[in-house]
Amino acid sequence: MTSTALNLNYLQAKKGIFSWIFSVDHKRIGLLYLYSLITFFLVGATLGVLMRLELLNPGKDLFEAQTYNQIFTMHGVIMIFLFIIPSIPAVFGNFFLPIMLGTDDVSFPRLNLLSWWIYIIGAIMALSTLLFGDGPADTGWTFYVPYSVKTGTNVTMSVLAAFVLGFSSILTGLNFIVTIHRLKTPGMTFLKMPLFAWALYATSWIQLLATPVIGITLLMIVAERVFGVGLFDPSIGGDPILYQHLFWIYSHPAVYIMALPAFGIISELLPTFSNRTIFGYKAIAFSSLAIAFVGYFVWGHHMFTSGMSGLARIIYSIMTFLVAIPTAIKVFNWVATLYKGSIDVQPPLLYGLGFIFQFMIGGLSGLVLGALATDIHLHDTYFVVGHFHYVMFGGTGFAFFGALHYWYPKIWGRMYNKLVANIAFFILFIGFNLLYFPMMIAGLMGMPRRYYDYLPEFHLPNMISTYGSWVLAIGLLLMLGNLIAGFRRKHEKIARNPWGTGITLEWQTLSPPPVANFDRMPVLPKDGPYDYDHKPEIKE
Amino acid sequence: MEHTSAFSLPNSGHNRDAEASKMGMWLFLFTELLLFGGLFIVYMVYRSLNPESFLLASFELDVAMGTFNTIVLLVSSMTIAMSITAIQTGDAKKSIFLLYTTLGLAIVFLIVKYFEWSAKIHHGLFPGFEVYDGLPPGESLFFFLYFFMTGLHALHIIIGGIIISVVIYRTKKGLVTKEKYTLTENAGLYWHLVDLIWIYLFPLFYLIH
Ligand code: HEM
Ligand SMILES: [Cu+2]
Numbered sequence: 001m002t003s004t005a006l007n008l009n010y011l012q013a014k015k016g017i018f019s020w021i022f023s024v025d026h027k028r029i030g031l032l033y034l035y036s037l038i039t040f041f042l043v044g045a046t047l048g049v050l051m052r053l054e055l056l057n058p059g060k061d062l063f064e065a066q067t068y069n070q071i072f073t074m075h076g077v078i079m080i081f082l083f084i085i086p087s088i089p090a091v092f093g094n095f096f097l098p099i100m101l102g103t104d105d106v107s108f109p110r111l112n113l114l115s116w117w118i119y120i121i122g123a124i125m126a127l128s129t130l131l132f133g134d135g136p137a138d139t140g141w142t143f144y145v146p147y148s149v150k151t152g153t154n155v156t157m158s159v160l161a162a163f164v165l166g167f168s169s170i171l172t173g174l175n176f177i178v179t180i181h182r183l184k185t186p187g188m189t190f191l192k193m194p195l196f197a198w199a200l201y202a203t204s205w206i207q208l209l210a211t212p213v214i215g216i217t218l219l220m221i222v223a224e225r226v227f228g229v230g231l232f233d234p235s236i237g238g239d240p241i242l243y244q245h246l247f248w249i250y251s252h253p254a255v256y257i258m259a260l261p262a263f264g265i266i267s268e269l270l271p272t273f274s275n276r277t278i279f280g281y282k283a284i285a286f287s288s289l290a291i292a293f294v295g296y297f298v299w300g301h302h303m304f305t306s307g308m309s310g311l312a313r314i315i316y317s318i319m320t321f322l323v324a325i326p327t328a329i330k331v332f333n334w335v336a337t338l339y340k341g342s343i344d345v346q347p348p349l350l351y352g353l354g355f356i357f358q359f360m361i362g363g364l365s366g367l368v369l370g371a372l373a374t375d376i377h378l379h380d381t382y383f384v385v386g387h388f389h390y391v392m393f394g395g396t397g398f399a400f401f402g403a404l405h406y407w408y409p410k411i412w413g414r415m416y417n418k419l420v421a422n423i424a425f426f427i428l429f430i431g432f433n434l435l436y437f438p439m440m441i442a443g444l445m446g447m448p449r450r451y452y453d454y455l456p457e458f459h460l461p462n463m464i465s466t467y468g469s470w471v472l473a474i475g476l477l478l479m480l481g482n483l484i485a486g487f488r489r490k491h492e493k494i495a496r497n498p499w500g501t502g503i504t505l506e507w508q509t510l511s512p513p514p515v516a517n518f519d520r521m522p523v524l525p526k527d528g529p530y531d532y533d534h535k536p537e538i539k540e
Numbered sequence: 541m542e543h544t545s546a547f548s549l550p551n552s553g554h555n556r557d558a559e560a561s562k563m564g565m566w567l568f569l570f571t572e573l574l575l576f577g578g579l580f581i582v583y584m585v586y587r588s589l590n591p592e593s594f595l596l597a598s599f600e601l602d603v604a605m606g607t608f609n610t611i612v613l614l615v616s617s618m619t620i621a622m623s624i625t626a627i628q629t630g631d632a633k634k635s636i637f638l639l640y641t642t643l644g645l646a647i648v649f650l651i652v653k654y655f656e657w658s659a660k661i662h663h664g665l666f667p668g669f670e671v672y673d674g675l676p677p678g679e680s681l682f683f684f685l686y687f688f689m690t691g692l693h694a695l696h697i698i699i700g701g702i703i704i705s706v707v708i709y710r711t712k713k714g715l716v717t718k719e720k721y722t723l724t725e726n727a728g729l730y731w732h733l734v735d736l737i738w739i740y741l742f743p744l745f746y747l748i749h
Contacts (some may be wrong), residue, residue, distance in 0.1 A: 026553075098553065105553030137646055174567045182560045183551050212571045213633035220688075227667035231582070237677020240587055246578060317748045412558040519547055 003533055009413065009512040024109035030095030031411070037083055037091060038480070040123065044078035045476065047071050052435070052469040055315075055462050058454050068452035069138035070153065074130075076141030077158060081165045082123050084392050085254065088261035089207075090119070090172055092403045093200045095411065097176060099506040099513060100194045102185025102522045109179040112195065117172035122165035129154040129161075140450060142251075145232035145243045149224045156225050159218045166211045166218075169257070173207030176200050185505070187524050194504045194529045195284055198426060199264025202288040206253045206260075206295070214250030217243065228287050244306055248299035256295045258392055260288055262359075262399035263330055266352050268504065269402055270334055273349040274341025275501045277530040287326035294323050301370050305379045313372055320370035327363055331356065346499065347421035351402030354429050357396030365440060383443025389436045401428075401479065408483065409498040412513040414504035416486030424482055428475030434468025497538050508538055542564055553582065558646035565726040569733045573697075577716040579689050594680025598745060600665065601686070602656060606746040610738065612626050616736040620704070620728045626701050630718035632711055639708045639724075646701045654693055657687070680729060686745050693741060696734045703727045 010027045022030055051071055054062045063071065094112065098105050106112050129136040133154030139147055148155050152358075180201050184193065193201075220231050221243075230236030232243040263284075271278045278284065300308060300316030308316075334356060343349070365387040369375050378384065409415050438461035447458045454462065497507040505522045506513075525531035568662050585596045623638035664671030665683050672680055707727045716723050 019622055103551045103553060104549050107557065108564060109551055109553055111564075170571055174564055174571075177567060178560050178564050179553070182557055182562060183553060185549070185551055208567055209574060212574035213578045216575050220582070223684075223688060229667050231681070231684070237590075237681055239585065239589070242582065246581070367721070414675070457700060516548060518549060521547075521549070 008515070009510065010407045011412070011512055013515045016084070022113065024105075024113050026094050026098050026105050026109065026112060027411075027513065027517075029112050030091050030093075030114050033090040033094060033119070034087060035320045036116075036120065036123065037087060039081040040078050044075050044083060044537075045473070047075040047078070047417050049469050049473055051075065052466040054452055055454070055468040057463075058456050060453060063409075063452060065452050068136060069140075069450070070136045072450060073137050073140055073158075077126055077162070079136075079392075080141050080254075081162050082126065084396055085169060086119060087170070087388040087396065087400050088265060088403065089176070089200055089203055089257075092196075092265070092402075093172070093176060093261065094409065096506055097128045097179060097200055098183065099509065099517050100197055100504050101180065101183055102188060102505050102518070102524075103179070104517045106175045107182055108175050111171055112175055113352070117167045117176070118164060118168040118171070122161045122168060125157055125161035125164060133157055142247060143218070143221060144247075145221065145240045146225075146234060148221055149233050151375070154482050156222055156303065159221050163215050163218045163222075166215045169207050170211050171248055173204035173211075174479070175206040177208070179217050180204075183366075185522060185524070191282070191285070192524065193285075194526050195267035195278065195281065196261075196264035196504075197258045198285040199267070199288050200231060202292040203257055203260045204255050206292050210253040210257075210296075211249045213246060213253075216522060217246040217250070218448045220246075241308075245299070246438065248302045249296075252299040252302065253292070253295050256291055258396045259359075260291065262355065262396040263288065265399040265403045265406075266334060266355055267330075269348050269352040269406055270337045270341075271532070272406075273344050273346055273352070274338050274500050275344065275532065276337065276341040277528075277532050278333070279336035279339075279528065280329075281528060283329050284333050287329045290326040291323060294319060295328070298323060303376070304372060315368055317372050318320055321367065324363065324367060344499075346405075347416075347418055347425060348402045348406035350399050350422060350425045351405060354425065355395055355398045355402065356433065358390050358398060358487070361437075362390030362392075362395055365390065377446075378443060380448055381443035382439045382447045382449050386436045386438075386440035386443060389439070394432055395521065398428075398432075404483065406499075407506075408486065409494045410506055410511045410513070412487060413494045413510075414486050414489060415491055415494060415498070417489070420478065420482040424475055424479035427471060427478060431468050431470070431472030431475045435465050435472050438462070438465040438468070438470070470515045496540060503532065503535055508536070552568070552672035556720070558720075561722050562728060562729070569729060572737075573712070573734055576689070576692070576740075579685070579692070580740070580744075583685050583689070586678070587683070589683070590678025590681065593676055594682050594685075597675075597679040597747065600660070600679060601746050603660070603714075603746050605652055605656050606742055609649050610742050612645050612649050612652070613735045613738050616642045616649075617732055619645065620731045624721065624724050627711070627721040627724050628718065632714075634712050635716075635724065636708055639704055639711070643701055643704050646697055646704070649697060650694060653690065657690075660687075666736050674723065689741055691747070693737055696737070700727075700731050700734050703730060706732050 014023075020032060021034075023029060050062070051068065053070060053210060093107070119237035119401055135153045137143070137148070137155045137158040138153045139155060143155065143159055180193070181409050223229065224231045224233065224238070230238040232238040232240050234240055267278060267284055277359060298316060298319045300312060301320045304313055306318075325535065364385070369378055369384065369387060405416070405421060442458050442461040442465070445458060445461070447454055494511040496509060496511060503525060506521045523536040525536060619638045619641045623635040623642065626635035626638060633713070660666065661669070666672055666687065667680075667684060672683065675683070704727055707716065707724050710723060
């Protein structure tokens, strides 16, 4: 390498599309994921807004029932498999895990690139159902049997897409686990690792241990559709409840694949913007593992109404309540971190606080669904739709946006307009709550989910919800527009530590980082990653 | 920019790290076990729901062929283990020879499997054939799971064969040596897993009576 090449940052080092789509640099791969994820998110969000438009008034307005069913399935598949499951690990994990560990790449850089390609192939397969076959699936993203083996729509392709996407997820998880074990900078032990790395570690294990089960289950659906055998279809000897078990054995742990990385982001944002050490480092680190572990034994709470013995239901319900404990431990520690900190309210912190607020509503409404008596009433109503959007979108989605604002100056060496960012946040926040809180109320009133029509008595909450979706859409556009406009803004060179109070290793290198991540040996704070009393001085 | 001196980190993802590749392989093997684990659960559930039909159907399988294949795989596991020992002592020739033997045994396994499968299909015991479609649900499930699980396993044998061929090729090129034989080790790990899964499949389908 010539010395000029050494001086270039990772964005400048090579040019041309091929230097991106075949790059093995974890930073570029992170950005490849980012751009693809945002694209799919926008497609999914558009479908969401269209659904809300249909539901503005009772009666059929825009779509046939069948079309509506296909839209919510496509929306669910895109948001779950293409956006939220890869989201934080694939983008920010890829970009920042190696830097935070003080190394120059993941353990298997080429495998990393392969996982992005697999992701793209899976995405193309999922979207191809729009053009080929007998129309996109209309089963809901859960592909419940027996309907999914009977419907004429192209379930086979959607399910194969989910199978392929699972591979990508497994490879990323595997890569991170090995990277964390093997590539921490000298002096960094597990207990001196940033909490984001801890969160990714727990997440990666779930990806590894849960994804294969859904993979094989989905293949069984394909087999059943192709060969017409009765694996799950009761009319030819199969057991549909078995499918539900296998599906949720993965898909419940999968909600922690979505949530844990978000917890990791929040644990990074709070020390930086309170300028003090995180409260309860070990409690936060280990509660991730506890959540990952207990999360394996609660899948039955999705099946309280599907026919299960009373004893099994009680056990699943108790286990579900147990998950709340490590989760609450985290929330209390975050709040305690803010206590007596010198809080600097910057856009990323706003998203962090928005996360805590919304995730709490999502989490507590989850307990309502985890309790047997109330779930009988609320199962398959809009309460559930409200609940999981609060967790996935209000929680993980907001953490994702927070991370985007937090690391923006590091990734691109630019800065967005902070005032506009703050305004966008408040519009998003208001829009979000207007959109989803009424859904919970409609659910409590008894409105079932997955219908394109509803009884007139549900009109009011639905109207508010649809107005909310417009506010939210404006907020999203403003936020993204502001971030994109930031690329062109003229300003001073971005410092290594633009927030001034960042303490993890990524703030010791240049913004944007050089190809090899560091231009000099990173220095660890003396007592653990958030030791603000011995914060290493960072010279430009 | 003021930094002109080349700086490189000691702990690089681009260093050769045999430990890391082995760890990666182990993790991958976990996921493989879980993949089959899902199928084992399905097998167990349906066996407990239809004990008689599963029993009846299992008499159709050829225990002799199954036993023969089990021995073939066990021997192949041994030969690949020996090829690792050979490369460790620097004997590339012997290692290559043993890898070829393993590959040969894999092919024998597949040929036997082919005859087993075609005999079943010949008797109409495959989805879509009259005999199969006339079976009671329990028995047809047994046969379907038999085809699904041994089919997936056979696919793994094929992939394993490809991996072994790559190892042979790279050993011949001198890229696998006494100092650098992680590739052979990982191929061995994978092959043992394929063997291990068969060790479970064999009694489940052929032996439980
Ligand atoms: C613009 C933002 C969004 C809007 C307006 C929106 C709207 C909706 C609506 C109205 C439904 C219910 C369909 C029904 O039951 O009839 C729905 C379902 C769903 N949404 Fe969203 N959503 C948005 C964003 C998201 C995000 C960010 C995620 C995930 C991270 C997500 C995940 C889901 C899932 C998994 C379903 C269930 C699909 C099914 O029933 O199979 N949504 N969404
Ligand atoms: Cu769950």
